[in-house]
Amino acid sequence: MPPDHAAALPPAPRAEAHLRAATRDLARLEQLLDDASRSLLAEFGAAQRELERLPPDHAARQRVLPPLGRAITALQFHDLASQLIAHASLQLEQCAAQWSPSRAGAVEPPTR
Numbered sequence: 001m002p003p004d005h006a007a008a009l010p011p012a013p014r015a016e017a018h019l020r021a022a023t024r025d026l027a028r029l030e031q032l033l034d035d036a037s038r039s040l041l042a043e044f045g046a047a048q049r050e051l052e053r054l055p056p057d058h059a060a061r062q063r064v065l066p067p068l069g070r071a072i073t074a075l076q077f078h079d080l081a082s083q084l085i086a087h088a089s090l091q092l093e094q095c096a097a098q099w100s101p102s103r104a105g106a107v108e109p110p111t112r
Helices: 003-007 011-052 061-072 078-100
Strands: none
Touching: 011 061, 011 078
């Protein structure tokens, strides 16, 4: 929901709208991370394969392969980032559900 429409809503639906918009933004962020990680892995992998074709004692191979391997390993941040995004999205959805007008007057179960 665009911000100008959300501003016209009462506080609870406005909060819900903002929380749901933040959830959608996180989903878009996750897609961007997926796309970038996939592309980087493919390109780094192609470069690594080309370097591995060089003789083992070739200077370029010896200089470039180790940092390239570390860069590929560093891309594993994507897994952790995806987990964090999923957790944040779940929390936002739960908050939005609490603000939902359909929950007006709902009684929360007691916590232990």
